[in-house]
Amino acid sequence: MSVLLHRMIDGAAQRRPEAPAVRCDGAELTYGQLARRVNGLARVLLGTGLERRDRVAVLLRKGLDVPVGFHGALASGAALVPIDPRSPAEQVVRILRATGARHLVSEPAKRDLVRQALAECPEVSQVIGLEPEDGLPVRCVPWSTVAAEAADQPPAVGTIDLDPAYILHTSGSTGTPKLILHSHRSAMAFVDWAVSEYRLASDDRLSNHSSHHTCFATFDYYAAARVGAATVVLTPAALMMPGSLSALLERERVSIWYSVPTALVHLSLRGEIEERDLSSIRWVLFAGETFPEKHLRRIMRQLPQARFSHVYGSTEVNVCTCHHLPDADGLGDPLPIGRACSTSRTLVVDDQLRPVADGETGELLVCGSTVMSGYWGDPEANRHALVRRPSAGGFEDVYFRTGDQVRVLEDGNLTFVARADFQVKVRGHRVELEEVEAALLSLESVEEAAVFAVEDGEGSSALRAAVVAGGEPATAEILAGLKQRLPPYSVPAEIDILGSLPRTPTGKVDRDALRAHLAKPGDCDGP
Amino acid sequence: MAPDDGSRPACREIEERLLEFIRLELLSPGVTVDRQDDLLSGELLDSVAVLRLAAFVGEEFAFEIRPADFVIENFQNVAVITDYVHRATRGSG
Numbered sequence: 001m002s003v004l005l006h007r008m009i010d011g012a013a014q015r016r017p018e019a020p021a022v023r024c025d026g027a028e029l030t031y032g033q034l035a036r037r038v039n040g041l042a043r044v045l046l047g048t049g050l051e052r053r054d055r056v057a058v059l060l061r062k063g064l065d066v067p068v069g070f071h072g073a074l075a076s077g078a079a080l081v082p083i084d085p086r087s088p089a090e091q092v093v094r095i096l097r098a099t100g101a102r103h104l105v106s107e108p109a110k111r112d113l114v115r116q117a118l119a120e121c122p123e124v125s126q127v128i129g130l131e132p133e134d135g136l137p138v139r140c141v142p143w144s145t146v147a148a149e150a151a152d153q154p155p156a157v158g159t160i161d162l163d164p165a166y167i168l169h170t171s172g173s174t175g176t177p178k179l180i181l182h183s184h185r186s187a188m189a190f191v192d193w194a195v196s197e198y199r200l201a202s203d204d205r206l207s208n209h210s211s212h213h214t215c216f217a218t219f220d221y222y223a224a225a226r227v228g229a230a231t232v233v234l235t236p237a238a239l240m241m242p243g244s245l246s247a248l249l250e251r252e253r254v255s256i257w258y259s260v261p262t263a264l265v266h267l268s269l270r271g272e273i274e275e276r277d278l279s280s281i282r283w284v285l286f287a288g289e290t291f292p293e294k295h296l297r298r299i300m301r302q303l304p305q306a307r308f309s310h311v312y313g314s315t316e317v318n319v320c321t322c323h324h325l326p327d328a329d330g331l332g333d334p335l336p337i338g339r340a341c342s343t344s345r346t347l348v349v350d351d352q353l354r355p356v357a358d359g360e361t362g363e364l365l366v367c368g369s370t371v372m373s374g375y376w377g378d379p380e381a382n383r384h385a386l387v388r389r390p391s392a393g394g395f396e397d398v399y400f401r402t403g404d405q406v407r408v409l410e411d412g413n414l415t416f417v418a419r420a421d422f423q424v425k426v427r428g429h430r431v432e433l434e435e436v437e438a439a440l441l442s443l444e445s446v447e448e449a450a451v452f453a454v455e456d457g458e459g460s461s462a463l464r465a466a467v468v469a470g471g472e473p474a475t476a477e478i479l480a481g482l483k484q485r486l487p488p489y490s491v492p493a494e495i496d497i498l499g500s501l502p503r504t505p506t507g508k509v510d511r512d513a514l515r516a517h518l519a520k521p522g523d524c525d526g527p
Numbered sequence: 528m529a530p531d532d533g534s535r536p537a538c539r540e541i542e543e544r545l546l547e548f549i550r551l552e553l554l555s556p557g558v559t560v561d562r563q564d565d566l567l568s569g570e571l572l573d574s575v576a577v578l579r580l581a582a583f584v585g586e587e588f589a590f591e592i593r594p595a596d597f598v599i600e601n602f603q604n605v606a607v608i609t610d611y612v613h614r615a616t617r618g619s620g
Binding site: 061062085086109236237238239240241242243244247269270271272275427462476479480483484488489493 | 555556565567568569570573574575577594595596597598599600601602603
């Protein structure tokens, strides 16, 4: 029998109501407490006109309310739309409009952001988590009302596993975010794979490193709930201070870590790991970027008891390949992304979607139970990204085009070669260079813009932009404009003002020439 | 808060230099910061900005930040950074 995401909370609460479900900054919710609050939120939502398959947006900072918002939205029969709490108002507006969310779950600390967003989103009719006295132009229901509605039993809403579960957002090339829809079935397929692969159990403690609007959090929150384990939320303060982070990991006895490599590099270099007892960490999973070998070797030696896994997969597919690393002396160069998970079938194809021979580079296609339902409200993107291939019996399999260039190694492992387009990863966040360029070009003073990724010296990437400006704007002005339009990780670390941009014969910006030009010191007047 | 000696800056001066750097280099125009504002909440500064702030602290006040000092207690707000700089530079001048 298939399980729905939110029903995992009820199951865990019935088995071990006193077990910790989520811990943050010394505070805790047990599964019993979480289940009651989740049911309370679902009842509030249902009592105010929410209909099955509506969307409920959740705009919360990291904390104990996050799983209440997540599971409460799902328990009401809605699809959850988690929004990056650091998003500027414009991005919040884009997501609310694109998903058609009429209900928003938030908190007093986000009041001003909510107020700005609602001014542009008249379709939002209710905000949970703010007070009626806050003076917003919609119905507001405070968290105290949710607490008063707490109940042991979830409402009956008739959700089935093929129904939408959540819509995650990444950046989009036109300034419109890509909205990735997963059903309960595709999410649970990933959860069950992860539970089996990493032998998760009720005594595990999974760290939550990433923001909860990312696919990393799917593992941190839902896989933990599947086995009644605890999710330990790592606060922004702890993540910014490696010494505090390692102390927190020791104190909380974290057993499973999942993040981008950058976070582990910081922890390894500045976390005083040798001074801590981190023997509870039994498995380290990393994904999203290349892990610099010297850093990987060091942290593997710092945590000798832990197993390490390189997992691969975009938000659209959850995880589709994984590679369990041998010891620190036996790492491959480059590090493989591994073999297809038991939930997935992979295929490497040329630009005509024909399979290539082993050893040849091609685009990776993925078919399997963890693949998304599709991009929300974007049939054209779905036609491009989800391709059908004939299968036995006259049926067809649906494959997701990852856009990643890979090849099959002699030992059967896949290795990542490059992205096929202009998506890059900045500290684990997927950023489309064209989106950043679009934001630059939306500034009145910018005439031309090109953005590319450079190494940040910490094992990740940073963005660098070159612009051709009309007038004489200061880079500070341009940066200020970008910060109003983009999330922090999409804002370039450096901006160069040039006389012109190098172009290829077809007229496209020649990023390689630009990168080479900017590498020359002392020349900012244009090529 | 008077200077303890002639070579290292007084607490007030440290605080002012920190606030000026944060305002001019790390925040968007018009955003204000106070000595007690939480710099590590993720709301005011992102992780890159915090790294830049730490680099500034080491360079501006001419001492090396030990890995063990990268803790919340030393960087939560301008007031505690000031105390940390004052302690770290004691006897170095």
